[in-house]
Amino acid sequence: MLVLQNLTKQYGAKDVALKNVSLTIGQGEIVGLIGPSGAGKSTLIRCINRLVEPSGGKILLDDVDLASLSAKELRRARRRIGMIFQEYALVERLTVMENVLSGRLGYVPFWRSYLRKFPANDVRSAYALLDRVGLLAHADKRADALSGGQRQRVGIARALAQEPDLLLVDEPTASLDPKTSRQIMRLITEVCVERALPAIVNIHDVPLAKQFMQRIVGLRAGGVVFDGKPEALDNEVLTTIYGAEDWTAMRKSHDEDVASEAEQARAIQEVGD
Numbered sequence: 001m002l003v004l005q006n007l008t009k010q011y012g013a014k015d016v017a018l019k020n021v022s023l024t025i026g027q028g029e030i031v032g033l034i035g036p037s038g039a040g041k042s043t044l045i046r047c048i049n050r051l052v053e054p055s056g057g058k059i060l061l062d063d064v065d066l067a068s069l070s071a072k073e074l075r076r077a078r079r080r081i082g083m084i085f086q087e088y089a090l091v092e093r094l095t096v097m098e099n100v101l102s103g104r105l106g107y108v109p110f111w112r113s114y115l116r117k118f119p120a121n122d123v124r125s126a127y128a129l130l131d132r133v134g135l136l137a138h139a140d141k142r143a144d145a146l147s148g149g150q151r152q153r154v155g156i157a158r159a160l161a162q163e164p165d166l167l168l169v170d171e172p173t174a175s176l177d178p179k180t181s182r183q184i185m186r187l188i189t190e191v192c193v194e195r196a197l198p199a200i201v202n203i204h205d206v207p208l209a210k211q212f213m214q215r216i217v218g219l220r221a222g223g224v225v226f227d228g229k230p231e232a233l234d235n236e237v238l239t240t241i242y243g244a245e246d247w248t249a250m251r252k253s254h255d256e257d258v259a260s261e262a263e264q265a266r267a268i269q270e271v272g273d
């Protein structure tokens with residue numbers, strides 16, 4: 001369980017990016033973080049594993065306050081937090097398998113990682129994860145030979161290889177086309193449910209958030225202005241979160257994509273019948 005208590009972040013003298021954010025995220029709960037550009041979504045995600053240093057407040061992960069850990073303690077605690085990035089953050093010249101195994105680096109001694117001699121158990125688990133994300137046949141390919149969607153699948157497998165207690169996901173589909181975005185969001189939500197893994201997903205796309213998230217937190221100017229079920233995200237709430245930003249255009253193109261995908265699936269089915 002993750003509990004944020006009055007989390008605050010101020011950059012420099014004036015720029016307050018997060019103002020007293022308090023949230024509780026239970027075991028297996030998947031929370032979508034939405035809000036306009038500059039609302040503080042990335043800052044919130046990055047404060048949790050202290051890629052950004054919080055200015056105040058507590059970050060309790062199963063009762064350990066991450067905000068008050070020393071550098072050494074923080075290195076250990078970060079092993080428990082998997083992160084999935086917008087631009088995948090893979091090592092391009094390494095293979096898919098090596099990238100997944102890099103999720104184990106916090107657990108193996110330096111000589112093992114240097115010689116790339118990971119314990120047999122880690123290798124077995126990595127193969128199982130590659131199978132789960134649909135990339136078993138690509139294990140020995142270099143990461144730079146993969147498509148965007150495949151790269152993000154490697155990113156997901158690498159985060160899971162850490163055996164995390166919490167998943168932080170930062171705009172996982174921002175570089176992907178709409179159909180691949182939905183496949184990736186589906187995969188992320190499925191693996192979280194399978195592992196009862198709590199997750200925070202920074203997601204700029206409202207329709208995608210509504211389709212896949214169990215709970216939505218809306219941030220505006222560093223504060224929580226909505227916290228509830230996706231069904232409750234009506235026009236009024238969206239205007240509270242986004243102001244005048246045109247989220248209606250986003251929804252229209254999403255609905256069209258979903259409809260055309262369903263149409264294609266029906267056509268393929270008919271050919272097969």
Ligand SMILES: Nc1ncnc2c1ncn2[C@@H]1O[C@H](COP(=O)(O)OP(=O)(O)OP(=O)(O)O)[C@@H](O)[C@H]1O
Binds near residue numbers: 036037039042204
């Ligand atoms: N390194 C930094 N130094 C100074 N100010 C920053 C820094 N990073 C972010 N900010 C400021 O903090 C606020 C929140 O930024 P943040 O990137 O967290 O928002 P966001 O909701 O993730 O936006 P986007 O959707 O555009 O990525 C903004 O006002 C931004 O200008």
